[in-house]
Amino acid sequence: MELKQYWMIVKRRLLLIALLITVSCLAVGIYSYYFIQPKYEASAKLIVNPYKDSSSLLPSIDVGSINSTIGLIKTYKEIIKTPRLMKKVVHEFPELEMSYGELIGKVKISSVNETQVMSITVRDESYVRAAKAANAVAEVFQKTVPGLMKVDNVSILDYADPREHHAPVAPNPVMNIVVAFMLAFMMGVGIAFLLDYLDDTIRTEEDVESLLGVPVLTSIPRLKESDATEGIRKTPIMKTAGREKSVSFDS
Numbered sequence: 001m002e003l004k005q006y007w008m009i010v011k012r013r014l015l016l017i018a019l020l021i022t023v024s025c026l027a028v029g030i031y032s033y034y035f036i037q038p039k040y041e042a043s044a045k046l047i048v049n050p051y052k053d054s055s056s057l058l059p060s061i062d063v064g065s066i067n068s069t070i071g072l073i074k075t076y077k078e079i080i081k082t083p084r085l086m087k088k089v090v091h092e093f094p095e096l097e098m099s100y101g102e103l104i105g106k107v108k109i110s111s112v113n114e115t116q117v118m119s120i121t122v123r124d125e126s127y128v129r130a131a132k133a134a135n136a137v138a139e140v141f142q143k144t145v146p147g148l149m150k151v152d153n154v155s156i157l158d159y160a161d162p163r164e165h166h167a168p169v170a171p172n173p174v175m176n177i178v179v180a181f182m183l184a185f186m187m188g189v190g191i192a193f194l195l196d197y198l199d200d201t202i203r204t205e206e207d208v209e210s211l212l213g214v215p216v217l218t219s220i221p222r223l224k225e226s227d228a229t230e231g232i233r234k235t236p237i238m239k240t241a242g243r244e245k246s247v248s249f250d251s
Helices: 003-012 014-034 063-080 083-092 100-106 127-149 173-198 205-212 225-234
Strands: 040-048 107-111 117-124 154-158
Touching: 003 014, 003 173, 014 173, 040 063, 040 127, 063 107, 063 117, 063 127, 083 100, 083 127, 100 107, 100 117, 100 127, 107 127, 117 127, 127 154
Parallel strands: none
Antiparallel strands: 040 117, 040 154, 107 117
């Protein structure tokens, strides 16, 4: 099938494709702007050191110790999201008004590649509560590490400020509409080709040749009544020589 035939198939269903795209984008836009509750994110940062409370500056950088600390961060990331730690956070900070299961689902732990910095990020409908939850998890984890790991090497590098104003991170209506447009367009084109495949109507000379296996000798174009009337109107009336005036016959 040539590219021109593909275009003809899409062109015949262009109204259907346009309608599908319009309805999809409109529905997704309305849902994103008016029905999805905005989500905010707040982060508190921790730093994991080889040791804590040193009385003097480090005379040199121990690369092996730093690499060991970076590997330890993976363990810390798993410890933070355990029910044991989250239950402790909920118990010590009842003003958060959430269960430990909800808190686990809202907390995300990340670390910058090859660094000793950990980020505790909380996503919530309120930025203030998200900031308080992130700070609470950071504080409880810092106090719990010495009893669990027998080492006090976690410090809070930066607290989340509940007084700051942040824009919601979700939803992203523009991105949702763009995705809806692309999906609706692909679905519309797919439906157009499916309908064309299921349609047995003979429309072109190629369809006749493919169905009957014989060449087409001639074809009769389809004319509308308006086209025929327009053609008659545009046909000039030739005057007969020597008969410019009308002639009548009396019986």
